[in-house]
Amino acid sequence: MRTQSMWRxxxxxxxxxxxxLKERAEPDSTVTVIGASDGRLILPLVSAGYRVVAIERDPIAVHGGEVQLPGDNTGHAMGLIERLKLEGLNGRVQVVEEDFLVSEPLGTTSDAVWTSCSWHYGANHRRPLGEFVYRMQRLVRPGGLYGAEFMMPVEQRHHLLEHYTSPERLRRYFIGDWDVLLTLRTDEFTERAHVGQLQDHTPRMGLFLAARASTLS
Known part of the structure; x- marks a missing residue:
């Protein structure tokens, strides 16, 4: 790709x-991404042949603008819309600039839904984690795929917040019409400073993939 994500x-x-997704979804399927950011994971999905609904409320992520960089520097970040245009991919992405937890931005379901480390952000702590999970679930059509990667607790304060969760805790939201396909987790690891986290830091991450039953009960 000719453009680069600030989260790359x-x-x-x-x-x-x-x-x-490639195993379970047909080419040209629709994938909804919650927290699309500047397109770090949007562009690979489109390049793989999928149509994408990109939901993002941060105006800088969508339109670009000045961001704080590590080392007490500032720089210009290219937004999602500009990146899609420069890559020639904007015709296959519907950008929805709304707060996912405030409004219901879509009237239809998708073949898959994905979010990357969205619900641990403090701005999303005003609503229970279960609400975020259930809103995502409602976007998945019968037979569709649900995917989320998320931060797991490391510091003591994380253990007091349900939004720093684990695959085991997430399973309670996926009973009945859901089949858990894959869960993964990392040990603690060191990640270099980046936009939004201006110091080197030590996170843990988890992955949760589930499929919705083809016929809902």
């Missing part, structure tokens, strides 16, 4: 999600 160096389980 951060760890992700996205390759595992994409592999399962």
């Amino acid at each position: 160096h951060t760890l992700t389980f996205f390759p595992q999600f994409l592999a399962v």
Whole structure:
């Protein structure tokens, strides 16, 4: 790709999600991404042949603008819309600039839904984690795929917040019409400073993939 995401160096389980998606979804299927950011994972989905609904409320992520960089520097970040245009991919992405937890941005379901480390952000703590999970679930059509990567607790304060969760805790939301396909987790690891986290830091991450039953009960 000719453009680069400001999140390109951060760890992700996205390759595992994409592999399962390719096994279960037809070419040209629609994938909804909650917290699309500047398109770090949007562009690979479109390049793989999928249509994408990108939901993002941060205006800088969508339109670009000045961001704080590590080392007490500032710089200009290219937004999602500009990146899609420069890559020639904007015709296959519907950008929805709304707060996912405030409004119901879509009237239809998708073949898959994905979020990358969205619900641990403090701005999303005003609503229970279960609400975020259930809203995502409602976007998945029968037979569709649900995927989320998320931060797991490391510091003591994380253990007091349900939004720093684990695959085991997430399972309670996926009973009945759901089949858990894959869960993964990392040990603690060191990640270099990046936009949004201006110091080197030590996170843990988890992955949760589930499929919705083809016929809902």
